[in-house]
Each structure stands twice: as C-alpha cells, then as structure tokens.
Amino acid sequence: MEKYQKLTGIAAPMPLINIDTDMIIPKVFLKTIKRSGLGVNLFAEMRYNDDGSEKDDFVLNQPAYRDAEIIVAGDNFGCGSSREHAPWAIKDFGVRCVVSTGFADIFFSNCFKNGILPIVLPKEQVDLLMKDAEKGANARMTVDLEAQEITTSDGEVIAFDVDAFKKHCLLEGLDDISLTLAKADAIQSFEQQAQQSRPWV
Amino acid sequence: MSPTTLYDKIWDAHVADQTEDGTCLLYIDRHLVHEVTSPQAFEGLRMAGRKVHAPDKTIAVPDHNVPTTPDRVNGIENEEGRIQVAALDKNARDFGVHYYPMNDVRQGIVHIVGPEQGWTLPGMTVVCGDSHTATHGAFGALAHGIGTSEVEHVLATQTLIQKKSKNMKVEITGKLQPGVTAKDITLAVIGETGTAGGTGYVIEYCGEAIRDLSMEGRMTVCNMAIEGGARAGLIAPDQTTYDYVMGRPHAPKGAQWDAALTWWKTLFTDENAVFDKVVTLRGEDIAPVVTWGTSPEDVLPITATVPFATDFEGGKVDAAARSLAYMGLESGTKLTDIKIDTVFIGSCTNGRIEDLRAVAGVVKGKKIKEGMRALIVPGSGLVRAQAEEEGLAEIFLDAGFEWRMAGCSMCLAMNPDQLEAGERCAATSNRNFEGRQGRGGRTHLVSPVMAAAAALTGHLTDIRDFL
Numbered sequence: 001m002e003k004y005q006k007l008t009g010i011a012a013p014m015p016l017i018n019i020d021t022d023m024i025i026p027k028v029f030l031k032t033i034k035r036s037g038l039g040v041n042l043f044a045e046m047r048y049n050d051d052g053s054e055k056d057d058f059v060l061n062q063p064a065y066r067d068a069e070i071i072v073a074g075d076n077f078g079c080g081s082s083r084e085h086a087p088w089a090i091k092d093f094g095v096r097c098v099v100s101t102g103f104a105d106i107f108f109s110n111c112f113k114n115g116i117l118p119i120v121l122p123k124e125q126v127d128l129l130m131k132d133a134e135k136g137a138n139a140r141m142t143v144d145l146e147a148q149e150i151t152t153s154d155g156e157v158i159a160f161d162v163d164a165f166k167k168h169c170l171l172e173g174l175d176d177i178s179l180t181l182a183k184a185d186a187i188q189s190f191e192q193q194a195q196q197s198r199p200w201v
Numbered sequence: 202m203s204p205t206t207l208y209d210k211i212w213d214a215h216v217a218d219q220t221e222d223g224t225c226l227l228y229i230d231r232h233l234v235h236e237v238t239s240p241q242a243f244e245g246l247r248m249a250g251r252k253v254h255a256p257d258k259t260i261a262v263p264d265h266n267v268p269t270t271p272d273r274v275n276g277i278e279n280e281e282g283r284i285q286v287a288a289l290d291k292n293a294r295d296f297g298v299h300y301y302p303m304n305d306v307r308q309g310i311v312h313i314v315g316p317e318q319g320w321t322l323p324g325m326t327v328v329c330g331d332s333h334t335a336t337h338g339a340f341g342a343l344a345h346g347i348g349t350s351e352v353e354h355v356l357a358t359q360t361l362i363q364k365k366s367k368n369m370k371v372e373i374t375g376k377l378q379p380g381v382t383a384k385d386i387t388l389a390v391i392g393e394t395g396t397a398g399g400t401g402y403v404i405e406y407c408g409e410a411i412r413d414l415s416m417e418g419r420m421t422v423c424n425m426a427i428e429g430g431a432r433a434g435l436i437a438p439d440q441t442t443y444d445y446v447m448g449r450p451h452a453p454k455g456a457q458w459d460a461a462l463t464w465w466k467t468l469f470t471d472e473n474a475v476f477d478k479v480v481t482l483r484g485e486d487i488a489p490v491v492t493w494g495t496s497p498e499d500v501l502p503i504t505a506t507v508p509f510a511t512d513f514e515g516g517k518v519d520a521a522a523r524s525l526a527y528m529g530l531e532s533g534t535k536l537t538d539i540k541i542d543t544v545f546i547g548s549c550t551n552g553r554i555e556d557l558r559a560v561a562g563v564v565k566g567k568k569i570k571e572g573m574r575a576l577i578v579p580g581s582g583l584v585r586a587q588a589e590e591e592g593l594a595e596i597f598l599d600a601g602f603e604w605r606m607a608g609c610s611m612c613l614a615m616n617p618d619q620l621e622a623g624e625r626c627a628a629t630s631n632r633n634f635e636g637r638q639g640r641g642g643r644t645h646l647v648s649p650v651m652a653a654a655a656a657l658t659g660h661l662t663d664i665r666d667f668l
Contacts, residue, residue: 015516015519016516016520017516017517017519017520018396018397018496018498018520020496020634022632022636022637023634023635026640027615028615030237030615031266031281031284031615032281033240033244033285035349045635045636045640050640074520075397075516076397076430079396079397079430080632081331081613082330082347082348083238084238084330084350102397102400103400104397104400104430105366105400105401105430105431105432106332106346106348109347109348109351110348110350110351113350113351114350163222163364165220165222165224165362176350176362177251177357177358179362180226180354180358180360180362181358183226184358186217187226187359187360189217190218190228191228191359194228198214198324198461198464199457199460200322200453200457200458200460200461201258201322
C-alpha cells in the first residue's frame with residue numbers, strides 16, 4: 001500500500017445521515033472479481049439516472065466537487081453490508097479521507113486497509129467542516145495525519161484522534177498480512193495450546 | 202477474579218497475541234466464505250504465493266449470485282455471476298477448503314449452512330466476508346462480518362487484527378404476545394437504539410423472552426445485531442443450543458462432546474459483570490412491527506400510521522423526508538392500508554425451517570391475493586428438502602407461492618430475483634435500504650407470519666387478525 005501523505009483538497013458535503021454501503025456501491029457492481037475500476041460506479045443510484053446520464057443535483061456531479069478528495073458526511077456513514085467494494089470505489093474515485101460523527105464498524109476498518117482515513121469528530125466540528133465544504137472548489141481543506149489535524153479553508157485547526165497502530169500502518173503503507181506473519185510463532189503456539197484445551201475445534 | 206461477560210470470556214480464549222496498546226491477534230475458529238467477497242482475497246494469496254493457513258477451518262459455499270429457479274442445474278445464465286461462482290469453485294479446489302457447490306443438497310445461505318452442518322459451535326470465533334455473520338452469535342459464538350482484505354488476512358494467518366469492543370446488554374423480559382416473533386424483537390430493538398446504537402459494542406441478548414426462543418429464533422435476533430450497528434450479537438448457550446448442535450455432521454462426538462459441553466457450560470456472563478450500555482424491553486410491550494422507511498431503524502407497530510418527517514429531529518428530518526419520497530408513502534396513512542405487490546420469504550434472517558412452518562400455519566388452505574408475486578426461498582437445500590418432507594411445499598404451492606431453490610435471492614437481489622422500480626415488497630429479510638432489492642424497489646421488513654398475511658390480503662396486515 002502507498003504511504004499516506006498529507007492531503008490538501010476539495011471536500012464534498014454529504015449531510016445525509018445513515019449513508020449505507022448499498023448507496024455507496026450498489027450490488028450490481030459486486031459481481032467483479034477485481035478491486036479496481038469501481039470509482040465510476042461510486043454512489044451510482046444517487047449519481048446517475050436510469051439512462052446513465054448524470055443527476056445534476058448530486059454533489060459529486062457538480063463542477064465544484066467533481067475532483068473532491070475528502071467527503072464530509074452525516075452520522076453513521078458506511079452502515080450495512082460489509083462489502084469492501086465501498087472503500088474500493090471511494091478510493092478509485094479519488095477520495096482519501098471521510099469525516100463524520102460516526103462510522104459503521106466494518107466500513108471503518110475496511111477504510112484503513114485501503115489507504116482511506118476515516119475521521120470521527122464531535123457534531124459541532126463536523127458541522128463546521130460541512131459549512132466549509134459547502135463553500136465549493138476554492139475552499140480547500142488540509143488533512144495532516146502525522147499531526148492529527150484538519151485545517152479548514154479559513155485556517156481553523158481541528159485536532160482528531162486516530163488509533164496509533166492504524167495511523168502507523170497508514171503512514172508507512174504497511175501490509176497487515178506481512179505484519180501478522182512476522183508473529184507466526186505466537187499463532188503456532190496458540191494453536192498448540194488450543195489443540196489441548198479445545199480439541200473439538 | 203472480577204466478574205466477566207460472555208463476550209469477555211470468548212475474547213480472552215482467542216487472543217493469540219496482544220501488544221501494549223491493546224491491539225490483539227484474535228484467533229479464528231471458523232472462516233465462512235462466499236463467492237462475492239472472496240475472489241480478490243484468494244487472488245491476493247496467489248499473487249503473494251501464500252497458502253490458506255487452516256483449510257480444515259474454512260468453509261465455502263456460493264449463495265449471493267445463485268439463481269433460485271430449478272433450471273439452475275443447467276448453469277448460471279448471467280455471465281458475471283457465473284464467473285464469480287466458477288472462481289469460488291476453483292479457489293475452493295485449489296486451496297483445499299471445505300466446499301458445498303451450487304448443486305449439492307447442502308448448499309444454501311452461508312449463515313444457514315454453517316449452523317446446519319455443525320460448523321458453528323458455542324464459544325467459537327466465526328468470521329465471514331458478510332455482515333450477517335452476526336447470525337452465529339445465537340450459539341454463543343463471537344461472530345462478525347469482515348471486509349475482503351480481512352478475508353485474505355484470515356485465509357493467510359487464521360487471525361484478525363482487532364481491538365476489543367465494549368459490552369452492551371439487551372434484555373427482553375417476560376413473554377411475547379401471540380403473533381409476536383423473534384423478528385419483531387430484533388426490529389423493535391433497532392427501533393429503540395437506532396442503527397448506530399450498537400456501534401463499538403458487542404451485544405449480549407438475554408432475558409426470559411430470549412431464553413424462550415428456539416435456535417432458529419435466536420439466529421433471527423442475532424442476525425440483525427449488525428443492523429443496530431453492533432460488531433456482533435451473542436446469546437449464552439443453554440440446553441436449547443446443545444440439543445440443536447448434537448448430532449450435526451461436524452459437531453463433536455463421544456468424549457469430545459463431553460469435553461466440549463463441560464467448557465460450553467462455563468460460557469455465561471457472571472453475576473455482577475459490568476456492561477457499558479444496557480437496553481431493556483418488556484416482551485409484553487413488543488407488537489408485530491413493520492418498517493416504513495429506508496433504514497432498519499424506521500420501525501413501527503403495524504397498528505401505527507406513516508410518520509411525518511417533522512416528527513423527527515436533527516439529520517433524521519431530511520433522511521425521513523427522503524425515505525418517504527423514495528417509499529412513495531403519504532404521512533398519516535395507516536400502515537395496514539399500504540398495498541403490497543410482492544412478498545419475499547427467505548434470507549439468512551428468516552429462511553429456516555421454523556420460519557417456513559410458521560408461514561405454512563398462516564396460509565394453509567388459503568390463496569394469496571390475485572396478482573401477487575410471492576416467493577418462498579428456503580435458506581438451504583436441506584431446509585427445502587425438509588419442508589417438502591413435512592408437506593409445507595405443497596401448502597405453499599396450493600396457496601399460490603413460488604417454491605424456490607436455496608440462496609440469498611431477493612434479500613439483496615444479486616441474482617435474477619429483483620424488484621422493479623416502484624414495486625412494493627413485504628420481505629422477511631434484513632435491509633430496506635434504497636435499491637436494496639432492486640433499483641427503485643420499496644421494501645417493508647416484517648416477520649414471516651406478517652409476510653404470509655400480507656400475501657393473502659394484498660396489503661400490510663396485522664397477523665393478530667388471523668389468530
């Protein structure tokens with residue numbers, strides 16, 4: 001995975017609450033056996049008409065937000081299905097950071113595996129960032145993972161929390177499987193002990 | 202030792218490694234795999250030259266894409282679906298994992314096959330690249346959905362990198378009223394907590410009304426823990442659990458059974474154990490419920506009316522307005538006046554034999570409303586076979602239902618079973634999201650008996666009218 005760099009970009013406001021992974025990537029696009037190329041299908045049912053033309057009122061179709069790299073979202077973003085196609089589509093579109101008051105557990109975890117930083121902030125701060133995002137393309141936010149800070153287009157700085165291990169993996173672009181395989185001895189010794197204590201498993 | 206919860210106990214028994222910040226390697230006892238969320242994971246293994254660490258603990262079955270019409274023995278018509286199922290066929294063979302191919306009678310929805318075959322046992326950790334893995338929590342197993350990267354991680358290492366969740370207790374006291382089912386319990390809980398109410402928690406369901414449920418009912422309750430945002434739902438194992446598990450193909454036998462049972466009997470929450478959050482509902486207060494909107498938290502008793510967006514607060518006002526428009530509903534309409542075009546009975550939530558028996562009890566000797574499309578999709582080939590043996594299939598066919606082969610079907614409509622735009626469905630599945638059952642399709646989540654009643658009358662119906 002690529003190392004997560006400091007990001008300065010356009011933020012798209014999506015205040016709707018409970019945006020689920022069926023909205024993020026509808027099931028018709030889950031038939032792929034690849035990880036790539038899903039960006040064009042991101043939010044497909046909200047973004048396109050039945051004939052494939054764009055819906056003008058959808059935020060990512062508006063000129064100001066076509067190149068958004070950040071999404072500021074309503075509560076409980078990413079709820080529903082575990083489909084990793086959701087973060088794959090978000091990443092493929094070009095978004096590398098999503099800010100909300102909360103994320104569904106599986107989606108949250110999936111983001112980190114794909115170089116996307118999900119940031120949880122209190123409602124007042126998400127509201128403030130939503131307002132900033134609504135200013136359009138000239139208003140660019142900066143997300144600095146290293147410093148754990150978001151800087152609004154007005155220069156206001158908002159600090160955020162992130163799990164130290166997950167932060168380390170994002171910044172260094174680390175692959176989880178290699179990290180875990182380095183602990184093969186611990187896994188083997190657990191298996192030997194489990195074979196004794198729970199042989200029926 | 203300080204008192205611990207059921208979740209604490211299962212968690213502690215599976216930590217293979219822990220670092221100072223609390224990040225753990227959680228050992229996984231059972232890894233269930235289906236065709237939609239696994240191809241990229243197996244491909245990742247191939248690219249890295251890795252093997253499946255524990256193929257004997259890995260069970261694969263195609264379910265999401267498979268057609269449910271009997272002609273599927275001739276193959277899957279949709280090319281992409283066919284490729285995905287063929288990829289699972291090949292991956293299962295190449296990597297040597299347990300496999301139930303589409304035309305095996307044991308094939309079915311992965312969360313129905315696992316318990317049915319005795320792969321799911323109390324005290325286990327169970328994962329699958331599917332959010333409804335929560336189902337297996339009914340056995341007192343710590344079971345949750347994972348993404349495809351984590352599927353690959355489990356295939357390669359048999360572990361997950363995890364931090365522990367918080368403990369939440371959901372207690373349902375007392376007895377259920379006639380016509381009220383496990384589905385109504387789980388929907389009522391989500392109505393109470395909201396879809397994010399369980400985020401960051403593992404829920405333990407307890408109380409008399411939960412104890413009184415069969416294993417099928419408990420699976421229905423735990424299945425939708427994810428719809429409340431929880432990582433997993435759990436119910437402590439008891440005699441009901443042991444009776445269900447005993448004799449299943451992959452359940453322990455003989456001395457191993459005795460040893461397992463001894464351990465399983467230690468799997469309960471100690472008295473005075475502390476929960477971070479507690480929700481209590483009175484079983485007597487739960488009515489047969491239905492969802493009106495496009496979030497599983499949009500739950501109301503069937504006797505209620507369609508709400509107004511302005512009944513809500515904050516971001517829910519806009520969300521409710523959007524839901525009402527999508528659902529084509531006018532506020533103030535009685536829920537029982539909502540006409541239904543299609544009834545879908547099945548899914549990992551309500552596709553088990555007990556669900557089908559309940560439906561048969563309602564529709565026996567009756568006919569579904571003229572013009573109604575009504576599908577019954579058993580959760581597995583074995584559920585289908587049993588329903589045929591018990592004469593249920595005949596009852597369904599006589600009433601006018603379509604009687605299908607096993608699969609996920611119209612729950613997520615990845616196969617040909619889909620709603621048309623504007624088509625309104627009473628469904629026993631788990632999600633009423635926009636487009637879930639087909640672009641523009643409108644879903645009302647209900648229990649199997651409520652779905653059966655709607656099929657007969659042509660509109661959402663209070664099952665208590667039939668009692």
